Amino acid sequence: MNHLEKRLDRQRAYFDSGATRPLPRREAALRRLLQALEQSEGDLLAALERDLGKHPFEGYETEVGLVRQHLRYTLSHLRRWAGPKLAAVSPLHFPAGAFIRPEPRGLVLIIAPWNYPVQLCLIPLIDAIAAGNCAVLKPSEGAPATAQALCRLLRLALPEGWVSCIPGGVETTQALLAERFDYIFFTGGQRVGKIVMRAAAEHLTPVTLELGGKSPCIVAPSADIPLAARRILWGKLLNAGQTCVAPDYLLVHRSVKEALVAELRRQLALLCPDFAHNGDYPRLASARAFDRLAGLLIGRTPLVGGGVCREELKIEPTVVEAEPGDPLLREELFGPLLPLVTFDRLGDAIRLVRAGEKPLALYLFTRSAGTVRRVCEQLSFGGGCVNDTVVQMAGNALPFGGVGASGMGRYHGPHGFLAMSHQKPVVLRGSLDLPVRYPPYGEKLDLLKLLLR
Template identity: 45%
Template sequence: MSRELLVVQRARKSFQTGKTKPLEYRIHQLKNLRRFISERQGDITEAVRRDLGKSENGTQLFETLGLEGEINLALEKLSEWAAPRMVEKNLLTISDEVYVQPEPLGVVLIIGAWNYPWAITLQPLVGAIAAGNAAVIKPSEVSSHSAKVMEELLPLYLDKDLYPVVTGGVSETQELLKQRFDHIFYTGGSAVGKIVMAAASCHLTPVTLELGGKSPCYIDKNCDIRVACRRITWGKFVNCGQTCIAPDFILCEPSVQSQVVEEIQKCIKEFYTDNPETFEDYGRIINQRHFKRLMALMEGSTVAVGGASDESQCYIAPTVLKDVTGDSKVMKEEIFGPLLPIITVSGVDEAIRFINEREKPLVIYVFSQDNKLIKRVIAETSSGALLANDCLVHFTVSALPFGGVGNSGMGCYHGRYGFDQLSHLRSCLIKQLKMEGVNSMRYPPHSAKKLGWARFFMLKQVNVCRLRRMALLATMAGLAAFLVKYLAIFVLDSTL
């Protein structure tokens, strides 16, 4: 038996004992996960520094703070999320107990990504634990230092049978994908996403695919270009551009292109100094393979800002490219690095056409002071999310589902959406063995009269909560009327 098979079998056997069902157990594991993040912050920071050249502040801001927020939210809301959810009834079931009961799926496989090796791997784990599942955690082998720390230290805090960490490369991941899981949660590129989905189909396993794509950023010529470029610069070059929701390219009119270049150049200097290579908050490309891929993408485009590089350090400066078209090499794949192409369009009409002619992106960014223009882009395009007048920050809102559509992914998570994604929402109806006369309309022979009554009872929806409110109001009104009448009699008797 392979190591991966044994791990999955052990996780399933442990899950089948029912130990994850009680909310108290889930809460205990979530608190342990939070304690792991707090107590091992130094180990996490050092691992991310060695993987991506990220600073301590950068690691806390983009890796662990969001994780702590997700855990705290799950701890606060778990009893509400896991409770039976009442639903509307029809007249045929008005006296019955009808509700949706969230229940654990079973054993979940979480395949993490290397660009944010802690946040992207452990945030789905929060949802898996909260929903009462077992989870096999597969960190990316590309961020090898983070994977090693996760493998060594996480089992000291979480149940090692229910939440094992499996490290390794392609062969280990392939072996895991041969096993039967109850859900697979994958974050990465669309090419591997197709492989994951194909493997899952062998067991009819549902999948959540958090992919990427070329997220466009349209700048309206009438907006505050300075502010727009400041926010775009931050969103693009965070983590050295290795962010799935980073603006991939800019669309703007030719009349403002030079101003956009100038303002971004100023912001790069402000954020990363004259020499980003020596600035501690500007990271590195994950490895030389990706370094060479990014350098090749620049071929055929004009460098307007930046362009400096050092292969030995996997360093590429924040770079802006101009004279880019839809057929340029840099537009053939998701960039996932510190290269920002600018494509000129005649206006919002052409921008919308340009976006719609390509795969649906993970996010569309729009910078404009015109709400009608923003609403038009929302109405006439499709993407996992749309963010106007800022970058990345929608990821921090747990009340918003995070996920893609089409080529940028399927399924979503964050907050309650993560809990629901990794739960089975089970339909439950409990009927009493009474009132058989009412039920008789369902049974054959079916007369026209029976069919008429069935249509009335089955198609008439009843909002039970509304009926309860109406009954309460009626009771209060009756009580008020009684009190008024009683007071009137009391006052009349007193005057007499």
């Protein structure tokens, strides 16, 4: 038995001891995690700046602050989520009652990405603890300083039997996926998501897959153009566009195209001057990511932006014109590039979105209720916003997750608790017995139909 197997066996033994099940112990663990998060805030923000160039404001806004908010929300609602719920039973079983009792799944594996390494580690972990599970956290090697800070935070807050933080590279992830878990929560790209799902299938392990995809942003003729430009650009400035729900391409009605482009230029000058040396604007994850994105700009004339600085690993938020079939519209860009496609009728935009995989997010800028209704009825997407971008993922009461190729499963707030729990139904019968269900059946069919009506 190797070191990893021994470590996981210790965690399974810890879970089997029942230590994580009592509700007061879960609440106490979450309070310790909240206290450790507050004590480690400076450490985490510094690590995010070191790994990704995130300004402390953005690090708190999109990572530490969201985790803190989620922790407080979970603590205030956990007793209601965790209690048994009464359920109805068939009249055929009279007299009887039933309840549904949430129970923990067991040992949960959480594999987190590098782009939001605090939020996407700790929010699913909070859900796992709230539901009474033990967890193995695999932070990303793409944000090494943050991974070490997270491991220090968790050692401070919780016993290793309850939560184990295992940093490392691809080999570590492969070793973990070869083991049996009771649930796997993965955030990342579609290619690795398929690998995770195949590994989970070997043990029939259920999964949540939070993937990405091409998230469209539709700008209708009735849009408030200054507002649309500011909020679209903000969605691309966050983490330099390295966000799974960032607007990935623009579908703009021909009548407002020139006005939108002009306003995007103006907003870019206001929000991100001197992009290469702007401390508010994060850098790209690696030279490889920079070269891939910069290569996609070769031979194109930018409508907005277009600056590149390899020394700082920064590309200015850039809008370029594209046509259906353009390489920019085939794969998730995961960076500050924003191809723009012009449409003449809303139906054209809807057909273009339908031609691709179902997106993780969709954004629509319009002042027309009819346009909102038509887009929401005719397009399938994980979640989205009308007249804003990205903010749908910050709501504790809203489920977050993909559909189709953009993922499966939901989390955040009660939805995360449900994902990390098995909803166990139990029927309580009395001693009174209705003979209709027992043979001989004779002429009982009409009575059975009446009871089951």
